[in-house]
Amino acid sequence: MITNMVEQPADAETASGPASGPRGGTGADAQTGTDAPEAAERIAEIRERIDDIDNALIELWRERAALSQEIGATRLASGGTRLVLARERKILERFREALGADGTQLALLLLRAGRGPL
Numbered sequence: 001m002i003t004n005m006v007e008q009p010a011d012a013e014t015a016s017g018p019a020s021g022p023r024g025g026t027g028a029d030a031q032t033g034t035d036a037p038e039a040a041e042r043i044a045e046i047r048e049r050i051d052d053i054d055n056a057l058i059e060l061w062r063e064r065a066a067l068s069q070e071i072g073a074t075r076l077a078s079g080g081t082r083l084v085l086a087r088e089r090k091i092l093e094r095f096r097e098a099l100g101a102d103g104t105q106l107a108l109l110l111l112r113a114g115r116g117p118l
């Protein structure tokens, strides 16, 4: 797990110099990463939208997984297969076309959340 996501500015103190505060003496706020009030305000504003997007993604992720599980249960109960690889290939291709290599990784995680690991 990543426990320290705070990056230091380019001119941050290094191990060779003394650190005068918790951020190595840069003065940058630990939450926003800047000590400039206008920048901090804009960052807080953008973060509100990011939090909305993240919450929507979490909701959609859960909904997709539930729908995928329902399809799987319906198919198995009817004597069908657990997986339909042709469908998975189409989904992987759609994500790859839209988002590149990261899209493929994302689609693999989405598929696993629904049907479980291969």
Ligand SMILES: O=C(O)C(=O)C[C@]1(C(=O)O)C=C[C@@H](O)C=C1
Binding pocket: 068, 071, 072, 082, 083, 084, 085, 087, 088, 091, 110, 111, 114, 115
């Ligand atoms: O579309 C289906 O047939 C599903 O079972 C859903 C889903 C998916 O999560 O998108 C899951 C497993 C299948 O192998 C293909 C796709």
